Amino acid sequence: MSDELKPCPFCGEMPPVFEKEQCAPIVGHACRILDLQITVPLHTWNARAERTCRIDGVRGGGNCGTTTYRLSCGHAAVMPDGIRFRHCPECGAKVVDMVGVEEAPC
Structure with a gap:
């Protein structure tokens, strides 16, 4: 898996990544297509297959x-x-x- 951040699969925007001490980086994204706030670990965000x-x-x-x-x-x-x-x-x-x-x- 690449360490390069992938864009949102729905709206195509690049999400921000938040980092805290002793925690894995978190992606927090407000998708304008889904009208939904998505918050997941960075490794989960990047693990999806490209359709x-x-x-x-x-x-x-x-x-x-x-x-x-x-x-x-x-x-x-x-x-x-x-x-x-x-x-x-x-x-x-x-x-x-x-x-x-x-x-x-x-």
């Missing part, structure tokens, strides 16, 4: 100004137009392929 997925297509529809993307992990992501995401908001898989994806028209 990946790709965008299979645009489902379209929905409100004007948003696009629904169909992901290979089986989930969908509704995002404001022009905003790209790095991780699936449902399972946290890293989105690795966005080639050929265009915004759906209103």
